[in-house]
Amino acid sequence: MSIQTAPAVELRNVAVRFGSFTAVAEMNLEVKKAEFVAVVGPTGCGKSTILNVVTGLLKAAHGDVEIFGERLKGLNSRSGYMLQQEAILPWKTAEDNVGLGLVFQGLSKDEARLRAREWMAKVGLKGFEKRYPHQLSGGQRKRIAMAQTLIMEPQIVLMDEPFSALDVHTRRLMHRILLDLWQADKRSLIFITHDLEEAIVLADRVVVMSAGPGSRMVGEVEINLPRPRDVSQLATTDEFVSLYRRIWDMLGKEVEKSYVNQ
Numbered sequence: 001m002s003i004q005t006a007p008a009v010e011l012r013n014v015a016v017r018f019g020s021f022t023a024v025a026e027m028n029l030e031v032k033k034a035e036f037v038a039v040v041g042p043t044g045c046g047k048s049t050i051l052n053v054v055t056g057l058l059k060a061a062h063g064d065v066e067i068f069g070e071r072l073k074g075l076n077s078r079s080g081y082m083l084q085q086e087a088i089l090p091w092k093t094a095e096d097n098v099g100l101g102l103v104f105q106g107l108s109k110d111e112a113r114l115r116a117r118e119w120m121a122k123v124g125l126k127g128f129e130k131r132y133p134h135q136l137s138g139g140q141r142k143r144i145a146m147a148q149t150l151i152m153e154p155q156i157v158l159m160d161e162p163f164s165a166l167d168v169h170t171r172r173l174m175h176r177i178l179l180d181l182w183q184a185d186k187r188s189l190i191f192i193t194h195d196l197e198e199a200i201v202l203a204d205r206v207v208v209m210s211a212g213p214g215s216r217m218v219g220e221v222e223i224n225l226p227r228p229r230d231v232s233q234l235a236t237t238d239e240f241v242s243l244y245r246r247i248w249d250m251l252g253k254e255v256e257k258s259y260v261n262q
Ligand SMILES: Nc1ncnc2c1ncn2[C@@H]1O[C@H](COP(=O)(O)OP(=O)(O)OP(=O)(O)O)[C@@H](O)[C@H]1O
Pocket: 018, 021, 023, 041, 042, 043, 044, 045, 046, 047, 048, 049, 050, 212
């Protein structure tokens, strides 16, 4: 398969072990170019572990990890990672936090600042460039973290429960901002969440993982809801409810198992 047509990410029969503990036994996952995939699963099933495999931070004990058709060796330079806890430096202004990765890459501070200002506007934070993190709300800090990841223009964006700490209204706002940015400049995106509603609202496809240990993919459902999506209305539609039921049918069983295992 050529690099043009190969999936952005392909995991085949991937297992991950920590010593004698098999966290993930047999994971399959394919993410196409420009596709938005959400991964859901019970707590501790290995969702973050899978993202770490895609970044190259963790090595699979067996199985294949391919990025745009090439076997991943070492760190994945095409991926950008946004974590649940923001990597924001308290002594730097918002714009300098956003431009941090560019400075590490060798851009001058002034050039990085210029680019950072463009990204601050894209995430709706024009006018907040000189604020320090403690002068921003939780939602605004998330927008900084999102700009910090996207300014690097990774071909594969990895998000690990990025909005889980936010209240429901701010979360919805973040969904809108994320979908607008993704729609404008489609990149491959893997989004980890516990929240099935969030997964359906955002993604093209929802992948369900089984309860751990030894987890695997138990199913996937295409989310054929039209785009652009109205995140405030979507969850009340019949189509949404029917997708929710279908996925919960698989996920609910795994969540039950994880309670028993704990
Ligand atoms: N570095 C590590 N050493 C040992 N065990 C680990 C390590 N990292 C993760 N694990 C274990 O691997 C399993 C999967 O962890 P992981 O964090 O990937 O789950 P998760 O699905 O992301 O969990 P959550 O939904 O609670 O965030 C868990 O049982 C966890 O305790």
